[in-house]
Amino acid sequence: MEKQPRLLCSELCVQRRPYEVILNCAILAWKDVQIGQKHTGRSIYGSVKAGSHCVPVCEIIAVQEKEDDSPCKDTGKWQKVPQSPVDCQHAFTVFYIERTRQHCWRCSNVTFHCSDQSLCLLWVQTIREQLGLLTNRPKRLLVYINPYGGKQRGKQIYDHKVAPIFSRATISTDVIVTERANHARDHLKTEADLKKYDGVVCVGGDGMFSEIMHGLVSRMQRDAGVDENSMEETLVPCGLRIGIIPSGSTDCVCYATAGSNDPVTSALHIVVGDSQPMDICSVHNEDSLLRYSVSLLGYGFYGDVLTDSERKRWMGPARYDISGVKTFLSHRYYEGTVSFLPAEGNLGTPRDKMQCLSGCAICRQTSSDRLVSKDEDSVSDAECRDTWTVIRGKFLAINAASMSCACPRSPKGLSPSAHLADGTTDLILVRKCSRIDFLRHLLRHTNKDDQFDHSFVEVYRVKQFRFTPRHQECDSEVDLRERESGAGGKRFLSQICREHRACGCMPSQSNWNCDGEILPYTAIQVRVHCQLITLFARGIEEQPVFEDPYTHCAI
Numbered sequence: 001m002e003k004q005p006r007l008l009c010s011e012l013c014v015q016r017r018p019y020e021v022i023l024n025c026a027i028l029a030w031k032d033v034q035i036g037q038k039h040t041g042r043s044i045y046g047s048v049k050a051g052s053h054c055v056p057v058c059e060i061i062a063v064q065e066k067e068d069d070s071p072c073k074d075t076g077k078w079q080k081v082p083q084s085p086v087d088c089q090h091a092f093t094v095f096y097i098e099r100t101r102q103h104c105w106r107c108s109n110v111t112f113h114c115s116d117q118s119l120c121l122l123w124v125q126t127i128r129e130q131l132g133l134l135t136n137r138p139k140r141l142l143v144y145i146n147p148y149g150g151k152q153r154g155k156q157i158y159d160h161k162v163a164p165i166f167s168r169a170t171i172s173t174d175v176i177v178t179e180r181a182n183h184a185r186d187h188l189k190t191e192a193d194l195k196k197y198d199g200v201v202c203v204g205g206d207g208m209f210s211e212i213m214h215g216l217v218s219r220m221q222r223d224a225g226v227d228e229n230s231m232e233e234t235l236v237p238c239g240l241r242i243g244i245i246p247s248g249s250t251d252c253v254c255y256a257t258a259g260s261n262d263p264v265t266s267a268l269h270i271v272v273g274d275s276q277p278m279d280i281c282s283v284h285n286e287d288s289l290l291r292y293s294v295s296l297l298g299y300g301f302y303g304d305v306l307t308d309s310e311r312k313r314w315m316g317p318a319r320y321d322i323s324g325v326k327t328f329l330s331h332r333y334y335e336g337t338v339s340f341l342p343a344e345g346n347l348g349t350p351r352d353k354m355q356c357l358s359g360c361a362i363c364r365q366t367s368s369d370r371l372v373s374k375d376e377d378s379v380s381d382a383e384c385r386d387t388w389t390v391i392r393g394k395f396l397a398i399n400a401a402s403m404s405c406a407c408p409r410s411p412k413g414l415s416p417s418a419h420l421a422d423g424t425t426d427l428i429l430v431r432k433c434s435r436i437d438f439l440r441h442l443l444r445h446t447n448k449d450d451q452f453d454h455s456f457v458e459v460y461r462v463k464q465f466r467f468t469p470r471h472q473e474c475d476s477e478v479d480l481r482e483r484e485s486g487a488g489g490k491r492f493l494s495q496i497c498r499e500h501r502a503c504g505c506m507p508s509q510s511n512w513n514c515d516g517e518i519l520p521y522t523a524i525q526v527r528v529h530c531q532l533i534t535l536f537a538r539g540i541e542e543q544p545v546f547e548d549p550y551t552h553c554a555i
């Protein structure tokens, strides 16, 4: 506590008991003077233990002078302020973040009663001055609500849980309730006056987030004259941060960046102005951009689950479970060629068990490397010379996870060690195997066992990859193999083509599931663009260890 100069120190009352209250530029702390130095309890941020409390200033949401008959709880209920002398009539309330279970945050508050009005005003003014110094906090937001996502509760969630928090934090909002699919994307791309805002918020699921992300990324490229269709282009990062208020079916982007899919937690991450950079994959077919992806690009199993589930949208989130079982039972496999450029440097591996958590060292290292080499994001000559690895086979699933893809269905995700902002994606190849083996693999997504520890599963950390389904190999793969494998490759391909003519059948095809949207092409080329967008999030927090502000001991 003494490490920072005190701004204020007073004896104030909390619930009729005297407290020593201290403010410095980092924390607000209050200690029950009657309990004194005896407190020994363990505590987490903002919680009440042995009469000693501490809240970082950056986690104060607002401070408000307390007036008679004012709303004093976040429940929005109005209550009469008692008029006894101990309540002192002059009081102020500090609203702050409290951590609860499973990475969830809540808005808590404490009311301090003062002996005179000038002291009360001094405290309010000084705390407000400190909050005013936190320049990363948004003041004006553009909010899009999908009223039909998930269980169709987006509007209700925003009105009841989020709007009161934004208004408490004096954030002003322009709210648009979408009237059709792609309404938000098109509005952002062409109409929205982005200069007016400090961020864009979507209320919905992964599909709604994808709309916002597409709108913003495309707008940035158009304004900068960058051709999104070209895979070689270096894309321009988005200046505006994106917030997600989860109310969808999977909410995996929110889950992997905040550790929960709780709307209040997400609203509070927006209020404190958190920043989490994130990679984006551009997905191309020949010379055209198909879509961007941030979470899962899945062919085979996840493509089929999505295709089937789209016909069952009316079921809400349960559609994924029904379609999951149906697709599992159908046990289809797909043939094709996967080629990829492996990631190099100190980016870890998909099996190193280094989970991407708040302040992740690998993502931070990537950020500083990017600052050093400005050209990092362009497809360099060196990269063009890099050797592509080519794998041909029969696959039950081909998945590219650019983040863990953790979600309530799979708490550690499809690739538990994938990173949010390292410029790579984890390419998971599940080769044809028995139903029982595939079931074992799938079930490992839901427990602690390693889902990559199977002979039929391979996983690679890559910067770029492409896929060609077998029936198209005759055209495009000829070029590819000619370039990469020389004459031997050519011979191999002509063999496939001959096989094809002989049987006369078209091998079956799946669809690509691109963050929950079906792609209209099966042959795709993918490139990861490092840290192209920033979210109002901080990654998943580890259990915090804090210092007691009075004793300087860990609590």
Ligand SMILES: Nc1ncnc2c1ncn2[C@@H]1O[C@H](COP(=O)(O)OP(=O)(O)OP(=O)(O)O)[C@@H](O)[C@H]1O
Pocket (backbone or CB within 6 Å): 145, 146, 147, 148, 149, 150, 151, 177, 178, 179, 180, 181, 182, 183, 203, 204, 205, 206, 207, 208, 209, 211, 247, 248, 249, 250, 251, 252, 516
């Ligand atoms: N007003 C609207 N009417 C119909 N569809 C909409 C509307 N607004 C947005 N959409 C579309 O609804 C789709 C699904 O929305 P959303 O992602 O919010 O929920 P979800 O699919 O249930 O959740 P998840 O994507 O997490 O599985 C999105 O692709 C979005 O484009």
Ligand SMILES: CCCCCCCCCCCCC/C=C/[C@@H](O)[C@H](CO)NC(C)=O
Pocket (backbone or CB within 6 Å): 205, 206, 207, 249, 250, 251, 252, 295, 296, 302, 306, 320, 324, 325, 328, 405, 407, 409, 410, 414, 442, 443, 445, 446, 513, 514, 515, 516, 517
């Ligand atoms: C027969 C038993 C099946 C158990 C399977 C459990 C595995 C669940 C893994 C879920 C991963 C979801 C990855 C997220 C993808 C999102 O991009 C997308 C859009 O919301 N969601 C889906 C379901 O495609």
Ligand SMILES: [Ca+2]
Pocket (backbone or CB within 6 Å): 279, 402, 403, 418, 419, 420, 421, 422, 423, 424, 425
């Ligand atoms: Ca990544």
